[in-house]
Amino acid sequence: MSMLVPFGPQHPVLPEPLQLRLELSDEKVISALPVIGYVHRGLERLAEQKDFIQDTYLIERVCGICSFIHSMTYCMGIEEMMNIAVPPRALYLRTVWSELHRMHSHLLALGLLADAFGFENLFYSLWRIREEIMDAMEATTGGRVMLGSCCIGGVRKDIDPAQAQFVLEKLANVERALKRPAEVLIGDYTVKQRLVGVGVIDGKKAYELGAVGPTLRGSGVLRDHRTTGYAAYGELDFEPVVEQDGDCYARTLVRIGELRQSIALVRQALGKLPDSELKTPFKGNPEGEVAVRAEQPRGEVLYYLRGNGTDKLERLRIRTPTFANIAPLLTMLVGCNLADVAVIILSIDPCISCTER
Amino acid sequence: MMTVQENLTLENQQERIGALLLRGYRFVTMTVVDVGEAFDIYYHFDLDYEMTVYKLALPKGTELPSISGICFAAVIVENEIQDLFGIKVVNLAIEYERHFLLAPDAPAAPFCRVPGVGVTAVATDGKGNLSAPPPAPPLASAPADAAAMQGGVR
Numbered sequence: 001m002s003m004l005v006p007f008g009p010q011h012p013v014l015p016e017p018l019q020l021r022l023e024l025s026d027e028k029v030i031s032a033l034p035v036i037g038y039v040h041r042g043l044e045r046l047a048e049q050k051d052f053i054q055d056t057y058l059i060e061r062v063c064g065i066c067s068f069i070h071s072m073t074y075c076m077g078i079e080e081m082m083n084i085a086v087p088p089r090a091l092y093l094r095t096v097w098s099e100l101h102r103m104h105s106h107l108l109a110l111g112l113l114a115d116a117f118g119f120e121n122l123f124y125s126l127w128r129i130r131e132e133i134m135d136a137m138e139a140t141t142g143g144r145v146m147l148g149s150c151c152i153g154g155v156r157k158d159i160d161p162a163q164a165q166f167v168l169e170k171l172a173n174v175e176r177a178l179k180r181p182a183e184v185l186i187g188d189y190t191v192k193q194r195l196v197g198v199g200v201i202d203g204k205k206a207y208e209l210g211a212v213g214p215t216l217r218g219s220g221v222l223r224d225h226r227t228t229g230y231a232a233y234g235e236l237d238f239e240p241v242v243e244q245d246g247d248c249y250a251r252t253l254v255r256i257g258e259l260r261q262s263i264a265l266v267r268q269a270l271g272k273l274p275d276s277e278l279k280t281p282f283k284g285n286p287e288g289e290v291a292v293r294a295e296q297p298r299g300e301v302l303y304y305l306r307g308n309g310t311d312k313l314e315r316l317r318i319r320t321p322t323f324a325n326i327a328p329l330l331t332m333l334v335g336c337n338l339a340d341v342a343v344i345i346l347s348i349d350p351c352i353s354c355t356e357r
Numbered sequence: 358m359m360t361v362q363e364n365l366t367l368e369n370q371q372e373r374i375g376a377l378l379l380r381g382y383r384f385v386t387m388t389v390v391d392v393g394e395a396f397d398i399y400y401h402f403d404l405d406y407e408m409t410v411y412k413l414a415l416p417k418g419t420e421l422p423s424i425s426g427i428c429f430a431a432v433i434v435e436n437e438i439q440d441l442f443g444i445k446v447v448n449l450a451i452e453y454e455r456h457f458l459l460a461p462d463a464p465a466a467p468f469c470r471v472p473g474v475g476v477t478a479v480a481t482d483g484k485g486n487l488s489a490p491p492p493a494p495p496l497a498s499a500p501a502d503a504a505a506m507q508g509g510v511r
Contacts, residue, residue: 210430319386
Protein backbone atom coordinates (compact mmCIF):
# COMPACT_ATOMS: atom_id res chain seq x y z
CA MET A 1 0.00 0.00 0.00
CA SER A 2 1.57 3.25 -1.07
CA MET A 3 0.68 6.78 -0.16
CA LEU A 4 1.33 10.14 -1.73
CA VAL A 5 3.18 12.83 0.21
CA PRO A 6 3.57 16.34 -1.23
CA PHE A 7 7.09 17.51 -0.33
CA GLY A 8 7.12 21.30 -0.69
CA PRO A 9 6.66 23.84 -2.20
CA GLN A 10 6.81 25.39 1.28
CA HIS A 11 9.28 23.32 3.26
CA PRO A 12 11.68 24.37 6.03
CA VAL A 13 14.79 23.27 4.14
CA LEU A 14 13.81 24.33 0.63
CA PRO A 15 14.93 27.88 -0.06
CA GLU A 16 12.82 28.09 -3.19
CA PRO A 17 9.41 26.75 -4.15
CA LEU A 18 9.76 23.24 -5.53
CA GLN A 19 7.32 20.44 -4.92
CA LEU A 20 8.04 16.76 -5.22
CA ARG A 21 5.06 14.47 -5.09
CA LEU A 22 6.51 11.44 -3.39
CA GLU A 23 4.95 8.05 -3.61
CA LEU A 24 5.95 6.23 -0.44
CA SER A 25 5.80 2.70 0.82
CA ASP A 26 6.27 3.14 4.56
CA GLU A 27 9.36 5.37 4.70
CA LYS A 28 10.75 4.41 1.30
CA VAL A 29 10.32 6.53 -1.79
CA ILE A 30 8.92 4.55 -4.71
CA SER A 31 8.71 7.40 -7.18
CA ALA A 32 8.88 11.17 -7.32
CA LEU A 33 7.14 13.65 -9.56
CA PRO A 34 8.46 17.22 -9.74
CA VAL A 35 5.96 20.06 -9.74
CA ILE A 36 7.34 23.48 -10.60
CA GLY A 37 5.95 26.66 -12.05
CA TYR A 38 5.45 28.64 -8.85
CA VAL A 39 7.85 31.39 -9.93
CA HIS A 40 7.82 31.15 -13.71
CA ARG A 41 8.52 34.63 -15.10
CA GLY A 42 8.75 34.19 -18.86
CA LEU A 43 12.09 36.00 -19.05
CA GLU A 44 12.96 34.39 -22.39
CA ARG A 45 9.89 35.96 -23.91
CA LEU A 46 10.54 39.30 -22.23
CA ALA A 47 14.08 39.27 -23.63
CA GLU A 48 12.66 39.17 -27.16
CA GLN A 49 10.85 42.44 -26.45
CA LYS A 50 13.88 44.34 -25.10
CA ASP A 51 16.83 45.28 -27.24
CA PHE A 52 19.88 43.04 -27.13
CA ILE A 53 21.89 45.50 -25.00
CA GLN A 54 19.15 45.82 -22.39
CA ASP A 55 18.99 42.03 -22.32
CA THR A 56 22.47 41.92 -20.74
CA TYR A 57 21.00 43.30 -17.53
CA LEU A 58 17.73 41.42 -17.82
CA ILE A 59 19.55 38.13 -18.23
CA GLU A 60 21.64 38.82 -15.14
CA ARG A 61 18.37 38.60 -13.21
CA VAL A 62 17.64 35.05 -14.31
CA CYS A 63 19.36 33.95 -11.13
CA GLY A 64 20.09 35.56 -7.80
CA ILE A 65 23.17 33.42 -7.21
CA CYS A 66 25.11 32.87 -10.42
CA SER A 67 23.91 36.09 -12.04
CA PHE A 68 27.26 37.20 -13.44
CA ILE A 69 27.82 33.96 -15.34
CA HIS A 70 24.40 34.30 -16.94
CA SER A 71 25.20 37.76 -18.28
CA MET A 72 28.68 36.64 -19.34
CA THR A 73 27.36 33.65 -21.29
CA TYR A 74 24.76 35.83 -22.98
CA CYS A 75 27.46 38.34 -23.95
CA MET A 76 29.65 35.51 -25.28
CA GLY A 77 26.78 34.52 -27.58
CA ILE A 78 26.24 38.04 -28.93
CA GLU A 79 30.00 38.51 -29.34
CA GLU A 80 30.20 35.29 -31.35
CA MET A 81 27.32 36.40 -33.57
CA MET A 82 28.80 39.85 -34.16
CA ASN A 83 32.47 38.77 -34.33
CA ILE A 84 33.52 40.97 -31.45
CA ALA A 85 36.95 40.19 -29.98
CA VAL A 86 36.95 40.79 -26.24
CA PRO A 87 40.10 42.46 -24.84
CA PRO A 88 42.35 40.19 -22.74
CA ARG A 89 41.93 42.16 -19.52
CA ALA A 90 38.15 41.84 -19.80
CA LEU A 91 38.47 38.08 -20.25
CA TYR A 92 40.53 37.84 -17.05
CA LEU A 93 38.12 40.06 -15.12
CA ARG A 94 35.21 37.93 -16.29
CA THR A 95 37.06 34.89 -14.98
CA VAL A 96 37.68 36.54 -11.61
CA TRP A 97 34.03 37.47 -11.11
CA SER A 98 32.87 34.06 -12.38
CA GLU A 99 35.00 32.29 -9.82
CA LEU A 100 33.90 34.61 -7.02
CA HIS A 101 30.34 33.74 -7.98
CA ARG A 102 31.19 30.03 -7.97
CA MET A 103 32.63 30.37 -4.47
CA HIS A 104 29.70 32.20 -2.97
CA SER A 105 27.29 29.80 -4.67
CA HIS A 106 29.09 26.70 -3.35
CA LEU A 107 29.28 28.17 0.16
CA LEU A 108 25.59 28.92 0.00
CA ALA A 109 24.83 25.39 -1.24
CA LEU A 110 27.00 23.69 1.37
CA GLY A 111 25.37 25.80 4.09
CA LEU A 112 21.90 24.85 2.93
CA LEU A 113 22.95 21.21 2.78
CA ALA A 114 24.19 21.43 6.38
CA ASP A 115 20.85 22.97 7.34
CA ALA A 116 19.05 20.11 5.56
CA PHE A 117 20.73 17.52 7.74
CA GLY A 118 20.23 19.61 10.87
CA PHE A 119 23.74 21.00 11.47
CA GLU A 120 22.84 24.63 12.01
CA ASN A 121 26.19 25.70 13.39
CA LEU A 122 27.88 24.48 10.21
CA PHE A 123 25.26 26.29 8.15
CA TYR A 124 25.98 29.59 9.92
CA SER A 125 29.75 29.08 9.69
CA LEU A 126 29.64 28.52 5.93
CA TRP A 127 27.39 31.49 5.31
CA ARG A 128 29.62 33.70 7.42
CA ILE A 129 32.54 32.74 5.19
CA ARG A 130 30.39 33.55 2.18
CA GLU A 131 30.17 37.15 3.40
CA GLU A 132 33.88 37.54 2.65
CA ILE A 133 33.20 36.76 -0.99
CA MET A 134 30.23 39.10 -1.06
CA ASP A 135 32.49 41.84 0.32
CA ALA A 136 35.03 41.16 -2.44
CA MET A 137 32.34 41.46 -5.11
CA GLU A 138 30.93 44.61 -3.57
CA ALA A 139 34.38 46.18 -3.38
CA THR A 140 35.12 45.50 -7.03
CA THR A 141 31.75 46.18 -8.62
CA GLY A 142 29.48 47.90 -6.13
CA GLY A 143 27.04 44.99 -6.12
CA ARG A 144 26.96 41.92 -3.90
CA VAL A 145 25.10 39.64 -6.35
CA MET A 146 23.95 41.69 -9.33
CA LEU A 147 27.32 42.96 -10.43
CA GLY A 148 26.22 44.67 -13.65
CA SER A 149 29.85 44.54 -14.72
CA CYS A 150 29.59 42.45 -17.87
CA CYS A 151 28.73 44.07 -21.16
CA ILE A 152 28.83 43.09 -24.80
CA GLY A 153 32.43 43.43 -25.94
CA GLY A 154 34.02 43.26 -22.49
CA VAL A 155 33.37 44.57 -19.02
CA ARG A 156 32.17 47.88 -17.61
CA LYS A 157 34.37 47.93 -14.52
CA ASP A 158 38.02 47.43 -13.77
CA ILE A 159 39.85 46.06 -10.75
CA ASP A 160 42.65 48.40 -9.67
CA PRO A 161 45.69 47.18 -7.67
CA ALA A 162 44.17 48.22 -4.32
CA GLN A 163 40.97 46.35 -5.08
CA ALA A 164 42.96 43.31 -6.24
CA GLN A 165 44.84 43.38 -2.95
CA PHE A 166 41.54 43.57 -1.06
CA VAL A 167 40.24 40.54 -2.97
CA LEU A 168 43.42 38.59 -2.21
CA GLU A 169 43.08 39.39 1.49
CA LYS A 170 39.47 38.20 1.42
CA LEU A 171 40.56 34.99 -0.29
CA ALA A 172 43.17 34.42 2.43
CA ASN A 173 40.41 34.86 5.02
CA VAL A 174 38.19 32.40 3.18
CA GLU A 175 40.97 29.86 2.89
CA ARG A 176 41.75 30.12 6.60
CA ALA A 177 38.12 30.10 7.72
CA LEU A 178 37.14 27.22 5.45
CA LYS A 179 39.56 24.75 7.01
CA ARG A 180 37.47 23.80 10.02
CA PRO A 181 34.03 23.60 8.31
CA ALA A 182 35.63 21.57 5.50
CA GLU A 183 37.10 19.15 8.03
CA VAL A 184 33.65 18.73 9.56
CA LEU A 185 31.95 18.22 6.21
CA ILE A 186 34.57 15.71 5.11
CA GLY A 187 35.25 13.80 8.31
CA ASP A 188 32.50 14.24 10.89
CA TYR A 189 30.82 10.94 11.78
CA THR A 190 27.24 12.26 11.84
CA VAL A 191 27.69 14.21 8.61
CA LYS A 192 28.99 11.11 6.87
CA GLN A 193 26.08 9.10 8.22
CA ARG A 194 23.74 11.47 6.43
CA LEU A 195 25.67 11.73 3.17
CA VAL A 196 27.64 8.57 2.41
CA GLY A 197 25.72 6.10 0.26
CA VAL A 198 22.68 8.40 0.07
CA GLY A 199 21.15 9.47 -3.23
CA VAL A 200 23.49 7.38 -5.34
CA ILE A 201 23.57 7.70 -9.12
CA ASP A 202 26.29 6.03 -11.15
CA GLY A 203 28.24 7.84 -13.83
CA LYS A 204 26.62 6.07 -16.78
CA LYS A 205 23.10 6.81 -15.56
CA ALA A 206 23.96 10.41 -14.66
CA TYR A 207 25.42 10.96 -18.13
CA GLU A 208 22.45 9.36 -19.89
CA LEU A 209 20.01 11.47 -17.89
CA GLY A 210 21.82 14.65 -18.88
CA ALA A 211 23.30 15.54 -15.48
CA VAL A 212 25.74 18.43 -15.36
CA GLY A 213 28.17 20.10 -12.98
CA PRO A 214 29.01 18.65 -9.54
CA THR A 215 26.09 16.24 -9.95
CA LEU A 216 27.86 14.66 -12.93
CA ARG A 217 31.43 15.08 -11.67
CA GLY A 218 30.43 13.53 -8.32
CA SER A 219 29.57 10.39 -10.28
CA GLY A 220 33.02 10.09 -11.78
CA VAL A 221 32.42 11.81 -15.13
CA LEU A 222 34.96 14.47 -16.01
CA ARG A 223 32.89 17.16 -17.69
CA ASP A 224 33.69 20.77 -16.89
CA HIS A 225 33.07 23.33 -19.59
CA ARG A 226 35.81 25.60 -18.27
CA THR A 227 38.31 23.17 -19.78
CA THR A 228 37.23 24.38 -23.24
CA GLY A 229 39.08 27.59 -22.42
CA TYR A 230 36.43 30.30 -22.70
CA ALA A 231 37.11 33.64 -20.95
CA ALA A 232 40.67 33.29 -19.58
CA TYR A 233 40.36 29.66 -18.45
CA GLY A 234 42.52 28.48 -21.32
CA GLU A 235 45.47 30.40 -19.87
CA LEU A 236 45.02 29.27 -16.29
CA ASP A 237 46.19 26.07 -14.71
CA PHE A 238 43.48 23.88 -13.17
CA GLU A 239 42.17 20.33 -13.16
CA PRO A 240 38.44 19.61 -12.82
CA VAL A 241 37.45 18.08 -9.48
CA VAL A 242 35.95 14.62 -9.89
CA GLU A 243 34.70 12.12 -7.30
CA GLN A 244 33.66 8.57 -8.02
CA ASP A 245 30.95 7.45 -5.61
CA GLY A 246 27.93 9.31 -7.00
CA ASP A 247 26.35 9.94 -3.59
CA CYS A 248 25.58 13.11 -1.63
CA TYR A 249 29.00 12.89 0.00
CA ALA A 250 30.79 12.78 -3.36
CA ARG A 251 28.87 15.82 -4.61
CA THR A 252 29.81 17.63 -1.39
CA LEU A 253 33.47 16.76 -1.86
CA VAL A 254 33.36 18.13 -5.41
CA ARG A 255 32.06 21.47 -4.15
CA ILE A 256 34.66 21.67 -1.39
CA GLY A 257 37.38 20.87 -3.94
CA GLU A 258 36.03 23.50 -6.31
CA LEU A 259 36.03 26.13 -3.58
CA ARG A 260 39.75 25.61 -3.12
CA GLN A 261 40.23 25.52 -6.87
CA SER A 262 38.35 28.81 -7.33
CA ILE A 263 40.60 30.50 -4.77
CA ALA A 264 43.62 29.34 -6.78
CA LEU A 265 42.04 30.45 -10.06
CA VAL A 266 41.27 33.96 -8.80
CA ARG A 267 44.83 34.29 -7.48
CA GLN A 268 46.22 33.17 -10.83
CA ALA A 269 43.94 35.49 -12.78
CA LEU A 270 44.70 38.53 -10.62
CA GLY A 271 48.40 37.71 -10.78
CA LYS A 272 48.38 37.64 -14.59
CA LEU A 273 45.90 40.46 -15.21
CA PRO A 274 47.00 41.88 -18.58
CA ASP A 275 46.89 45.54 -19.50
CA SER A 276 44.40 46.32 -22.23
CA GLU A 277 41.17 48.12 -22.96
CA LEU A 278 38.14 46.93 -21.03
CA LYS A 279 35.78 46.60 -23.95
CA THR A 280 35.66 46.60 -27.71
CA PRO A 281 33.27 49.08 -29.33
CA PHE A 282 30.86 47.62 -31.84
CA LYS A 283 28.18 48.70 -34.28
CA GLY A 284 25.21 46.96 -35.78
CA ASN A 285 22.79 44.32 -34.66
CA PRO A 286 23.20 40.58 -34.19
CA GLU A 287 22.25 38.25 -37.02
CA GLY A 288 22.37 34.48 -37.24
CA GLU A 289 22.10 31.84 -34.56
CA VAL A 290 24.51 30.59 -31.92
CA ALA A 291 24.49 28.16 -29.04
CA VAL A 292 27.07 28.95 -26.36
CA ARG A 293 27.85 27.19 -23.13
CA ALA A 294 29.64 28.02 -19.90
CA GLU A 295 30.19 26.32 -16.56
CA GLN A 296 28.05 27.70 -13.78
CA PRO A 297 28.41 26.57 -10.16
CA ARG A 298 25.64 24.01 -10.75
CA GLY A 299 26.96 22.94 -14.14
CA GLU A 300 26.78 23.70 -17.80
CA VAL A 301 24.41 26.44 -18.95
CA LEU A 302 23.40 26.77 -22.60
CA TYR A 303 22.26 29.93 -24.35
CA TYR A 304 20.67 29.71 -27.76
CA LEU A 305 20.36 33.09 -29.47
CA ARG A 306 18.85 33.92 -32.83
CA GLY A 307 19.22 37.40 -34.24
CA ASN A 308 17.56 38.82 -37.35
CA GLY A 309 19.58 41.95 -37.92
CA THR A 310 17.33 44.15 -35.79
CA ASP A 311 18.00 45.32 -32.26
CA LYS A 312 15.66 42.67 -30.88
CA LEU A 313 16.49 38.99 -30.73
CA GLU A 314 14.14 36.65 -32.50
CA ARG A 315 14.67 33.97 -29.88
CA LEU A 316 16.59 33.63 -26.67
CA ARG A 317 16.58 30.27 -24.93
CA ILE A 318 18.34 29.31 -21.72
CA ARG A 319 18.92 25.74 -20.54
CA THR A 320 19.98 26.11 -16.94
CA PRO A 321 21.92 23.44 -15.04
CA THR A 322 19.20 22.69 -12.49
CA PHE A 323 16.81 22.06 -15.37
CA ALA A 324 19.21 19.37 -16.60
CA ASN A 325 19.62 17.89 -13.12
CA ILE A 326 15.91 17.31 -12.45
CA ALA A 327 15.76 13.99 -14.33
CA PRO A 328 18.82 12.60 -12.46
CA LEU A 329 17.29 13.81 -9.17
CA LEU A 330 14.19 11.69 -9.78
CA THR A 331 16.43 8.65 -10.18
CA MET A 332 18.44 9.43 -7.03
CA LEU A 333 15.28 9.64 -4.95
CA VAL A 334 13.91 6.20 -5.81
CA GLY A 335 14.54 3.82 -2.90
CA CYS A 336 15.72 6.47 -0.44
CA ASN A 337 14.21 7.16 2.98
CA LEU A 338 11.79 10.04 3.36
CA ALA A 339 14.19 11.63 5.88
CA ASP A 340 16.89 11.76 3.19
CA VAL A 341 14.80 13.47 0.53
CA ALA A 342 15.72 17.00 1.62
CA VAL A 343 19.42 16.13 1.76
CA ILE A 344 19.35 14.58 -1.71
CA ILE A 345 17.53 17.58 -3.19
CA LEU A 346 20.03 19.99 -1.62
CA SER A 347 22.93 17.83 -2.82
CA ILE A 348 22.21 18.83 -6.43
CA ASP A 349 22.07 22.48 -5.31
CA PRO A 350 18.78 23.25 -7.06
CA CYS A 351 18.10 26.77 -8.28
CA ILE A 352 14.42 27.12 -9.05
CA SER A 353 14.77 30.75 -10.05
CA CYS A 354 17.09 29.66 -12.88
CA THR A 355 14.96 26.67 -13.75
CA GLU A 356 11.78 28.65 -14.23
CA ARG A 357 13.36 31.79 -15.72
CA MET B 358 27.81 30.14 -35.28
CA MET B 359 25.65 27.12 -34.73
CA THR B 360 25.63 24.45 -37.41
CA VAL B 361 22.78 22.02 -37.93
CA GLN B 362 24.25 18.60 -38.63
CA GLU B 363 21.09 16.95 -39.87
CA ASN B 364 17.52 17.82 -40.74
CA LEU B 365 15.13 15.31 -39.26
CA THR B 366 11.70 14.26 -40.44
CA LEU B 367 8.86 12.95 -38.32
CA GLU B 368 9.51 9.51 -39.85
CA ASN B 369 13.19 9.23 -38.96
CA GLN B 370 13.30 11.37 -35.78
CA GLN B 371 13.31 8.48 -33.29
CA GLU B 372 15.74 6.36 -35.31
CA ARG B 373 18.28 9.12 -35.91
CA ILE B 374 18.25 10.39 -32.32
CA GLY B 375 18.39 6.82 -31.00
CA ALA B 376 21.44 6.19 -33.16
CA LEU B 377 23.13 9.30 -31.79
CA LEU B 378 22.50 8.24 -28.20
CA LEU B 379 23.90 4.79 -28.91
CA ARG B 380 27.10 6.47 -30.07
CA GLY B 381 27.47 8.02 -26.61
CA TYR B 382 26.06 11.47 -27.13
CA ARG B 383 24.59 13.26 -24.12
CA PHE B 384 21.26 15.01 -24.47
CA VAL B 385 21.68 18.71 -23.68
CA THR B 386 18.31 20.28 -24.46
CA MET B 387 15.74 21.16 -27.09
CA THR B 388 15.02 24.61 -28.44
CA VAL B 389 11.87 25.73 -30.25
CA VAL B 390 11.64 28.75 -32.51
CA ASP B 391 8.32 29.95 -33.90
CA VAL B 392 9.00 30.76 -37.55
CA GLY B 393 5.45 31.54 -38.59
CA GLU B 394 3.98 28.59 -40.45
CA ALA B 395 6.09 26.08 -38.58
CA PHE B 396 8.23 25.53 -35.54
CA ASP B 397 11.96 24.93 -35.85
CA ILE B 398 12.77 22.33 -33.22
CA TYR B 399 16.45 21.89 -32.41
CA TYR B 400 17.82 18.90 -30.52
CA HIS B 401 21.17 19.71 -28.90
CA PHE B 402 23.57 16.86 -28.06
CA ASP B 403 27.10 16.84 -26.74
CA LEU B 404 30.04 14.54 -27.12
CA ASP B 405 33.42 15.55 -25.71
CA TYR B 406 32.38 19.22 -25.57
CA GLU B 407 31.40 19.25 -29.25
CA MET B 408 27.78 20.13 -29.84
CA THR B 409 25.70 18.31 -32.40
CA VAL B 410 22.40 19.87 -33.44
CA TYR B 411 19.55 18.11 -35.22
CA LYS B 412 16.68 20.16 -36.55
CA LEU B 413 13.08 19.20 -37.16
CA ALA B 414 10.78 21.60 -39.01
CA LEU B 415 7.35 20.92 -37.54
CA PRO B 416 4.39 22.41 -39.41
CA LYS B 417 1.90 24.02 -37.06
CA GLY B 418 -0.96 21.73 -36.27
CA THR B 419 1.28 18.65 -36.25
CA GLU B 420 1.92 16.53 -33.19
CA LEU B 421 5.50 16.05 -32.10
CA PRO B 422 6.53 12.53 -31.09
CA SER B 423 8.26 12.56 -27.74
CA ILE B 424 11.80 11.23 -27.49
CA SER B 425 11.43 10.67 -23.73
CA GLY B 426 10.94 6.95 -24.39
CA ILE B 427 14.50 6.66 -25.69
CA CYS B 428 15.94 9.63 -23.78
CA PHE B 429 14.26 10.25 -20.41
CA ALA B 430 16.30 13.43 -19.95
CA ALA B 431 14.08 15.08 -22.58
CA VAL B 432 10.86 14.68 -20.63
CA ILE B 433 11.20 17.93 -18.70
CA VAL B 434 11.94 20.13 -21.71
CA GLU B 435 9.25 18.46 -23.81
CA ASN B 436 6.67 19.32 -21.17
CA GLU B 437 7.99 22.87 -21.12
CA ILE B 438 7.62 23.09 -24.90
CA GLN B 439 4.09 21.78 -24.67
CA ASP B 440 3.26 24.50 -22.14
CA LEU B 441 4.96 27.44 -23.78
CA PHE B 442 4.35 26.77 -27.47
CA GLY B 443 1.16 24.74 -27.35
CA ILE B 444 2.78 21.94 -29.35
CA LYS B 445 1.13 18.62 -28.60
CA VAL B 446 3.91 16.22 -27.67
CA VAL B 447 2.71 12.64 -27.84
CA ASN B 448 3.89 9.63 -25.85
CA LEU B 449 5.53 11.62 -23.07
CA ALA B 450 7.01 9.54 -20.25
CA ILE B 451 5.46 12.01 -17.79
CA GLU B 452 2.48 13.98 -19.05
CA TYR B 453 1.64 17.24 -17.29
CA GLU B 454 -1.20 18.12 -19.64
CA ARG B 455 0.25 21.59 -20.40
CA HIS B 456 0.56 22.57 -16.78
CA PHE B 457 4.18 21.80 -16.02
CA LEU B 458 5.21 25.45 -15.79
CA LEU B 459 1.96 27.25 -16.34
CA ALA B 460 -0.91 27.61 -13.91
CA PRO B 461 -4.37 26.41 -14.99
CA ASP B 462 -5.52 29.97 -15.70
CA ALA B 463 -2.33 31.00 -17.55
CA PRO B 464 -2.55 32.13 -21.21
CA ALA B 465 -2.23 29.30 -23.71
CA ALA B 466 0.99 29.01 -25.71
CA PRO B 467 2.45 32.31 -24.48
CA PHE B 468 5.77 31.89 -26.32
CA CYS B 469 4.23 31.65 -29.77
CA ARG B 470 4.86 34.66 -31.94
CA VAL B 471 1.19 35.46 -31.65
CA PRO B 472 0.54 34.30 -28.09
CA GLY B 473 -2.15 31.68 -27.89
CA VAL B 474 -1.89 30.87 -31.57
CA GLY B 475 0.09 27.71 -31.42
CA VAL B 476 -0.37 24.31 -32.84
CA THR B 477 -3.78 23.39 -31.57
CA ALA B 478 -5.05 26.82 -32.38
CA VAL B 479 -4.45 26.05 -36.04
CA ALA B 480 -6.91 23.20 -35.76
CA THR B 481 -9.69 25.70 -36.30
CA ASP B 482 -13.37 25.52 -35.57
CA GLY B 483 -14.17 24.70 -39.17
CA LYS B 484 -14.86 28.31 -40.11
CA GLY B 485 -11.23 29.27 -40.20
CA ASN B 486 -11.40 30.94 -36.82
CA LEU B 487 -8.42 30.41 -34.60
CA SER B 488 -9.12 29.47 -31.06
CA ALA B 489 -6.90 28.91 -28.06
CA PRO B 490 -6.59 25.33 -26.83
CA PRO B 491 -9.04 24.42 -24.10
CA PRO B 492 -7.53 24.58 -20.62
CA ALA B 493 -6.40 21.23 -19.30
CA PRO B 494 -7.89 20.09 -16.01
CA PRO B 495 -5.95 21.45 -13.03
CA LEU B 496 -3.56 19.14 -11.26
CA ALA B 497 -5.76 17.42 -8.78
CA SER B 498 -5.00 17.13 -5.10
CA ALA B 499 -3.58 14.10 -3.39
CA PRO B 500 -6.09 11.20 -3.76
CA ALA B 501 -6.70 11.62 -7.49
CA ASP B 502 -3.01 12.24 -8.08
CA ALA B 503 -1.98 8.92 -6.67
CA ALA B 504 -3.52 7.11 -9.60
CA ALA B 505 -2.12 9.65 -12.05
CA MET B 506 1.36 9.25 -10.65
CA GLN B 507 1.31 5.51 -10.83
CA GLY B 508 0.45 5.73 -14.48
CA GLY B 509 2.68 8.68 -15.23
CA VAL B 510 5.98 8.14 -13.48
CA ARG B 511 8.32 5.56 -14.86
